[in-house]
Amino acid sequence: MRTLSPSLLSADFSKLSDEIESIEKAGTQYLHLDVMDGHFVPNISFGAPIIKSIRPISNMIFDVHLMIENPEKYIEDFAKAGGDILNVHAEVCPDLSKTIDMIHSLGCKAGVTIKPDTPVDAVIDVLEKVDMVLVMTVYPGFSGQKLIPEAMKKIPELVKIRKNKNLNFDVQIDGGVNMKNIREVLETGVDSIVAGSAVFGAENPGKAAAEFLNIFKEYEK
Numbered sequence: 001m002r003t004l005s006p007s008l009l010s011a012d013f014s015k016l017s018d019e020i021e022s023i024e025k026a027g028t029q030y031l032h033l034d035v036m037d038g039h040f041v042p043n044i045s046f047g048a049p050i051i052k053s054i055r056p057i058s059n060m061i062f063d064v065h066l067m068i069e070n071p072e073k074y075i076e077d078f079a080k081a082g083g084d085i086l087n088v089h090a091e092v093c094p095d096l097s098k099t100i101d102m103i104h105s106l107g108c109k110a111g112v113t114i115k116p117d118t119p120v121d122a123v124i125d126v127l128e129k130v131d132m133v134l135v136m137t138v139y140p141g142f143s144g145q146k147l148i149p150e151a152m153k154k155i156p157e158l159v160k161i162r163k164n165k166n167l168n169f170d171v172q173i174d175g176g177v178n179m180k181n182i183r184e185v186l187e188t189g190v191d192s193i194v195a196g197s198a199v200f201g202a203e204n205p206g207k208a209a210a211e212f213l214n215i216f217k218e219y220e221k
Contacts, residue, residue, distance in 0.1 A: 138175030147176025
């Protein structure tokens with residue numbers, strides 16, 4: 001089953017509870033939480049306290065995307081705050097395998113993210129250990145960017161490796177996905193879709209999420 005993971009970064013923070021409730025009622029499975037530190041990416045978003053504050057109001061899987069340097073220093077904080085999946089960038093982890101083990105030791109699922117310019121080879125050695133690979137199809141740090149088609153080619157590559165090696169990780173896409181290109185994106189074989197502006201930027205986020213989920217049904221495996 002394909003999953004939708006709307007990015008909270010695009011939500012109206014003056015009414016977070018209502019925004020989260022609207023997409024969950026629509027059947028959304030994941031909530032994508034973009035954590036930015038102002039170093040690995042130019043912007044700063046929010047940290048563990050915000051995640052902890054919204055954890056009691058939702059049963060969705062908290063899909064935490066750590067766009068930060070030295071993630072190993074903060075992983076425990078995000079696990080305690082209620083993160084279910086902790087996703088770190090391959091580009092900032094000198095010992096990616098050790099970081100993944102640390103995430104698993106805290107009872108969370110572990111993901112690894114690659115930026116548009118980072119090849120699949122950068123994570124090939126940890127594919128047997130991860131629960132998710134997140135393919136960025138925009139440069140991390142800003143919402144509302146256009147999808148980079150070249151980056152999307154890594155998705156079928158990962159799907160093929162998973163099949164050939166009989167592995168069990170999900171492939172997620174993040175960046176520029178909207179109602180105009182969603183079918184093209186789904187054709188790649190991707191398992192999970194991050195959508196920020198296309199959901200929370202809509203007049204009715206719950207309705208927008210439901211529209212995505214209805215299209216997903218056309219591609220059920």
